[in-house]
Amino acid sequence: LLFSTLGYFFPIFGEGNTPAAIIAASVLLWAVHFLVLRGIKEAAFINQVTTVAKIVPLLIFVVIAAFAFRADIFTRDI
Incomplete structure (x- = not known):
């Protein structure tokens, strides 16, 4: 949903199901995961x-x- 919304402003994310959107969502998810691991x-x-x-x-x-x-x-x- 986040990258679908960002796709309105940044066409590279399209409707949230493009490879760029999937990679960016994965990076965001892993960043939050590692943030929680730190403390x-x-x-x-x-x-x-x-x-x-x-x-x-x-x-x-x-x-x-x-x-x-x-x-x-x-x-x-x-």
């Missing part, structure tokens, strides 16, 4: 970084939506 603390740190990278854009969207929300347009046809 739980390092893996936990990477997990925290990715969690923050997911939550920050969501919070930014909520803040922008709260400031840009216009009730008069939202309730015009009600």
Whole structure:
């Protein structure tokens, strides 16, 4: 799914079933595997970084939506 999505921006990955996508997914999988082998603390740190990278854009969207929300347009046809 990841490389299928990246295929939209990088044609080399196609629909996620090209040899380049399979190799890249395998490299990513093995990288995570070796990261876990090195130690739980390092893996936990990477997990925290990715969690923050997911939550920050969501919070930014909520803040922008709260400031840009216009009730008069939202309730015009009600």
